[in-house]
Amino acid sequence: MVSTSLALGLTVAVLVGFTVVGLWFSRGGVDSAEDxxxxxxxxxxxxxxxxxxxSVMGVWILLSAPEAGALYGIGAVIGYGIAEAVPMLAYSSLGPRIRKMIPNGHTLTEYAYVRYGPAMYAFVIAVSVLYMFVFLAAELTGISLALDYLAGIPQWQTAVLVGLxxxxxxxYGGLTASIVTDTVQTLVILPLLVGSVAFAIVSLGGTASVYQGIQATNASLLDPGFVPGIRFGIALVFAVLGAELINQTWWQRIYAxxxxxxxxxSFRTATVANGFILLLATLLGLVAVxxxxxVTEFGSQNYNAGIAFFVLLEEAVGGPVVIGVVVLALALVMSTTDTLFNxxxxLVTADLPRLLADPDDRTLRVGARLFTIAVAIAAIAVSLRARSVLRLFFVADLLGAAVAFPLIYGLYDESLTGPRALLSSVSGLAVGSxxxxxxxxxxxxxxxxxGGLxxxxxxxxxVPFAGAFLVSTVASILLAWHSDHDFDLSSLSEEITRLEDPSTATDGGAPRESTDGKQEEWSR
Incomplete structure (x- = not known):
């Protein structure tokens, strides 16, 4: 435990530091809603x-990942590592295709509107916004619980400070500020995370001592054949893959x-890095047990698996390391929170032109910022009541598991219609729910x-995650096979245009020939 005043001062200092970096390096670089x-x-x-x-390494990796390890053992450790690697590997192929098919795009929702029509668009935007909202609430819940446990800082103070x-x-700086601060945060996070894990293991007497401790407490967690752990590990793959495929975070970075x-x-490198980081973070929960x-009993008044890593820190190491972990946790929460805000x-900026009559650039920027503030306030309110980051994430992941494949399949198959994609998604969601x-x-x-049905x-x-993902996948494929619809995929590049100049069209980075034979220039 560190003193409240020290931890609060450190919190403000870290927040101010990253804020200054974001403001400084994005100054003068955001002249339009497009920027x-x-x-x-x-x-x-x-x-x-x-x-x-x-963008992956939110404070949740110190909370929900160790919680999963504490509850389900080695199966969760392996499962989380694979689960975070698979979406990045998928995007290494999907990203270039998105740039090619929709060179002037911004969001997955505008793609859903043009490809599938208003009904599927409404469903996708609801699911995507709700997923990111729950993700944001989970991040604020996580950092609030962590600092309350480590230093007694009231949860509302942490949530409000981080949000503001x-x-x-x-x-002010939009995605540019987020990418700059992410770069710095990565340089801070990686050594602190590896150092914290290494120091904790050394403090506990080394790997042999750690293994013996787990064996004595709950040997089944170390058993590769532990069925609940295997089932949970596989469930994570379906859950995380589905969620990440509807995460606007990655669509933004594809264009950046x-x-x-x-x-x-970059996505291939992130496949390896993110998989290793989550394997390491989940292992912390196993060590903590x-x-x-x-306490891993759900419903118990003393349940604390959601903060297993911090319980471990208090038990095994002293103040200086805990202070380092406070900095680590703050860097983690900022790296993901700014990503979600952006x-x-x-989403709002790209979709406002469909709701308003020819809004100007200033209206788009103001609307986007006001919406983000409203979401931040709501997420702070939710974070003050939630207790398990893992279960918060799973509610959001269920939505992604149901809608991900029908949404992405439309980039490759011309036969799937909007109503059939929506039916596939709803069917998967019903089974999973x-x-x-x-x-x-x-x-x-x-x-x-x-009535007890x-x-x-x-x-x-x-069953819920695999059911949601597989049912929606099979339904999409079958309904597309039995459809005589023939959507022109080339129309995506024609109908989805830039915000500042709807007549401009490029191939995602290189100039292309205009209709009069003259080369159009990249307009950044």
């Missing part, structure tokens, strides 16, 4: 890789890269309304 939300072609491979890594400072630089090759290489008083802002162990007693309440929820989450 605010895309930073198009501005990031080389190094910076793009850094922001792909930092991150809003300050993202509201300075070329298709940089996008491809054998070395600290971690992603939400980009039926088996999902909703928090706060909602599953029991819904079952009561339905719901099946028993799956505590390992495999």
């Amino acid at each position: 605010l939300i895309t930073a198009r072609n501005s990031a080389g491979q190094g910076r793009l890789t850094a922001t792909l890594v930092a 400072f991150v809003l300050a630089y993202t509201g 890269g300075d070329g298709a090759a940089a996008v491809r290489r 054998g070395a600290a008083p971690v 992603a939400l802002s980009s 039926a088996f999902f162990p909703f928090p706060f007693g909602l599953h029991g309440l819904i079952d009561k309304w339905l 719901l099946p028993t929820p799956d505590a390992t989450y495999l």
Whole structure:
């Protein structure tokens, strides 16, 4: 435990430091709504890789990942590592295709509107915004719980401080500010994370002592054949893949890269880096079970698996390391929170022209910033009541698992229609929801309304996540096969245009020939 005043002062200092970096390096670089939300072609491979890594590494990796390790053991450790690697690998191929098919795009929702029509568009925007909102709330919940536990800082103070400072630089500098701060945050996060894990293990007497502690407390967590752990690990792959495929964060960065090759290489590098980081973070929960008083019984008044890493720190190490972890946690939460603010802002900015009659550039920027502020306030309110970051994430992941494949499939198949994509998504969501162990007693309440028709929820989450993803996938493919619809995929590049000049069209980085034979120039 560190003193409240020291931790609060350190919190403010870290927040101010990153805010100054974001404001300074984005000054003069955001002259339009287009600049605010895309930073198009501005990031080389190094910076793009850094922001792909930092955008994943929210404070949740110190909370939900160790929580998963503490509950489900080695299966969760391996599962989380694979789960975070697979989406990055998918985007290494998907990213260049998005740039090619929609060279002047901004968001996944504008693609959904043009490709599938208003009904599927409304569903996708609702799911995407809700997912990112829950993600944001989970991040603020995580940092609030961590600093309350480590230093006694009231949760509302942490949530408000983080929200205000991150809003300050993202509201001004947009995606440019986020990418710059992500680069710095990655340089801070990686050594602190590896150092914290190494120091904790050394303090506990080394790997042999750690293994013996886990063996004595709950040997099943170390068993590769532990069925709940295997089921949970597989469930994570479906959950995270589905969620990341509807995450606007990655669509923004696809366009921020300075070329298709940089996008491809950066996502491949992030595949390895993000997989390793999550494997390491989940392992912390397993270590904590054998070395600290971690309570893993759901419903118990003393349940603390959600902060297993911090319980471990208090048990194993002293003040200086805890201070380093406070800095680590703040860098983590800022790296993801600014990403989410920008992603939400980009959705609103790109979609406002559909709601307003010819809005000017200033209206787009103001609207995006006001919406982001409103979402931040709501997320802070939710964070003050939530207790488990892992379960918050899973509610959002269920939505992604149901809609991801139908949404992405339309980039490759011309036969799938909007109504059929929507039907596929809703079918997957219905199946997943039926088996999902909703928090706060909602599953029991819904079952009561339905007269006891719901099946028993799956505590390992495999059936709900795999069911949602696979049902929507199979339904999409079958419905496309039996469709005589023939959507012209080339129309995506014609109908989705830049905000500042709808007549401009490029191929995602290189100039192309205009209709009169003259070459159009890149307009940044």
